[in-house]
Amino acid sequence: MGLSCSRSTRGFTLIELMIAVAIVGLLVAIAYPSYMQHIQNSWRESARLCLLDMAQQMERRYAADLGYNLVDANGDKNDDLLMASSCVTEGDMATRYQFSGGPNKNGFSVLARPIGGQASDECGSLGLDQSGKQTASGSAGVAGCW
DSSP states (O other), rough: OOOOOOGSOOOOOOOHHHHHHHHHHHHHHHHHHHHHHHHHHHHHHHHHHHHHHHHHHHHHHHHHSSSSSSSSSSBBBHHHHHTTHHHSSSSTTTGGGEEEEEOOOSSSSEEEEEOOGGGGGOOOOOEEEEOOOOEOSSSHHHHHOO
16 A cells, blocks of 8 residues: 655645744734834823913913912922922823923913934924914824824
8 A cells, every 4th residue: 555645735835934923023013113103102192281381380370370480498499399290290291201391470381302212203302382282293284282
């Protein structure tokens, strides 16, 4: 009796394996940039919400003290509380955005500047002031970023 091995029981050929690897590589090449864009958008949204939180804190301060700047009992300005907001320090935000700005008696301005992996974000720096004016320094424009 002769033993014969049919082609279907021998497994994959090298060509079939290379085609499968090429298909997986193509899917990864398409999916990875999309995934990274999604990650940048989510961090931008976190920074945007943080700016809105800071603005809300400033408005509460204005309602209580009739001024945006905070003066303590000794007469010293204490505006560091604005940048110590929990949204600035939570998660990985400090490695993605640098927050700056502050109040004066009649207004305030806060800015979130992307750093690190977020620096390539198409929106660039996001800003907000006491009149509600929103800014974005990147190519996407204010409407696409806010």
